[in-house]
Amino acid sequence: MYRYLGASQAIISGEGLREGMLHDLLDPGQPVRDSALEFSLNTIVRFDIRTSKRHLDHIYKLALSLFDAFDADGDRDEQRMLIYVSIMLHRTGSNINYYQSKRHTRYWLMNSPIRGLTHRQLILGALIASYSTKSRKQKLSQTHKDILLASDEEWIHKLGTLVQLSIALDSTEIGIVSGLEARLHGNTLDLELQGAGELLIGLEDIENALKAFRNVWGLKVKLGFPSNA
Numbered sequence: 317m318y319r320y321l322g323a324s325q326a327i328i329s330g331e332g333l334r335e336g337m338l339h340d341l342l343d344p345g346q347p348v349r350d351s352a353l354e355f356s357l358n359t360i361v362r363f364d365i366r367t368s369k370r371h372l373d374h375i376y377k378l379a380l381s382l383f384d385a386f387d388a389d390g391d392r393d394e395q396r397m398l399i400y401v402s403i404m405l406h407r408t409g410s411n412i413n414y415y416q417s418k419r420h421t422r423y424w425l426m427n428s429p430i431r432g433l434t435h436r437q438l439i440l441g442a443l444i445a446s447y448s449t450k451s452r453k454q455k456l457s458q459t460h461k462d463i464l465l466a467s468d469e470e471w472i473h474k475l476g477t478l479v480q481l482s483i484a485l486d487s488t489e490i491g492i493v494s495g496l497e498a499r500l501h502g503n504t505l506d507l508e509l510q511g512a513g514e515l516l517i518g519l520e521d522i523e524n525a526l527k528a529f530r531n532v533w534g535l536k537v538k539l540g541f542p543s544n545a
Contacts, residue, residue, distance in 0.1 A: 351432065352431035352432040353397075353401075353430070353431060353432025353433060354432075355431065356428075356429070356430045356431045356432060357401065357404045357405065357430070360404075360405060360408060360428065360430075361404055361405070363408075363411065364407060364408065364410075364411055366407075366410075367407050368489065371486065371489045372403055372404050374486055374491060375403050375482050375483055375485075375486050376399070376400055376403045376404075376482075377495070378482045378485050378486065378493065378495070378496055379399050379403060379478060379479060379482035380396065380399070381495065381496050381497070381498060382478060382481065382482060382496065382498050382507070383395070383396065383399060383478060384498075385498035385499060385500050385505065386500060387500075390467065390471065394437070395471065395475060397437075398437065398440055398441055398444055398471075398475055399444075399475055399478065399479060401430075401433070401437075401441040401444075401445070402441055402444040402445035402447075402475070402476075402479050403445075403479055403482065403483070405421065405425055405441070405445050406421060406445045406446075406479065406483060407421070408420070408421045408424050408425065408445070409421030409422070409423070409424055409446070412424075418446040418447075418448050419446070421442070421445055421446040422442050422443065422445070422446035425438065425441060425442035425445060425446070426438070426439065426442045435463055436463050436464060436465070436468075439460050439463060439464060440464070440468060440471075440472060443456050443457075443472045443476070444472060444475045444476045444479055445479070447472070447473075447476030447477070447479065447480055448480070449480070449524055449525070449527070449528045451473070451476060455469060456469065456472050456473075457469040457472060473532045474532055474533060476532075477525070477528045477529040477532045477533070478529060480525045480528065480529070481522070481525040481526060481528075481529045483525070484518065484521040484522045484524070484525035484526075485509070485518075485522060487518040487521045487522075488517055488518050491511075492511050492517075492518070493509050493510065493511050494510050494511050495509075495510040495511075496508065496509050496510060497510065500535075503534065503535055503536060504535065504536045504537075504538065505533075505535045505536070505537045505538070506538050506540070507537055507538065507539050507540065508540040509539070509540060509541055522539075526539065
């Protein structure tokens with residue numbers, strides 16, 4: 317079949333005829349989704365009634381502002397997509413057990429039918445979304461070395477700490493940090509937080525996340541806080 321078609325690879329859909337017929341029945345005007353990935357993510361996010369999509373979008377905005385301060389290295393489009401997926405789904409496990417949410421998030425995402433991702437990207441998204449400060453001392457790709465690339469280990473830690481720092485910047489979920497400006501000078505990152513008022517709560521979360529981020533990225537970070545002055 318490959319020789320006859322002149323094909324080099326085959327992409328097997330995660331959906332079957334049954335699912336296609338169901339989409340056609342539920343929404344005959346648009347049975348084909350514009351983005352299978354976005355449809356899957358929105359389905360999972362809607363399951364968590366305690367999470368605001370606006371809050372998740374704000375974290376993603378902060379994460380992109382931070383990520384774009386760094387020079388291109390690797391597949392930037394894939395890295396941005398992994399950041400997006402991880403942020404959208406990082407609280408999934410809290411629906412099962414808040415105190416063991418990261419473990420449940422990883423298991424849930426590893427076993428979820430998230431469309432639009434390769435098997436490798438699904439594993440990466442689960443490892444990044446469930447990342448914690450304890451993760452940086454672990455070799456997270458070892459269990460899945462038959463699927464992941466050798467370079468994935470480094471990016472799991474880099475994107476994991478970046479996502480955790482972005483989450484910490486809006487841990488209050490009220491947008492005290494409205495934005496940030498990140499500038500990289502050699503191995504020093506100037507990180508200027510923007511906001512309407514002085515940052516009085518959530519400082520411990522930021523400091524813990526910043527410590528892991530600084531160690532993994534090998535950077536000195538100068539952090540500027542918003543104030544009323």
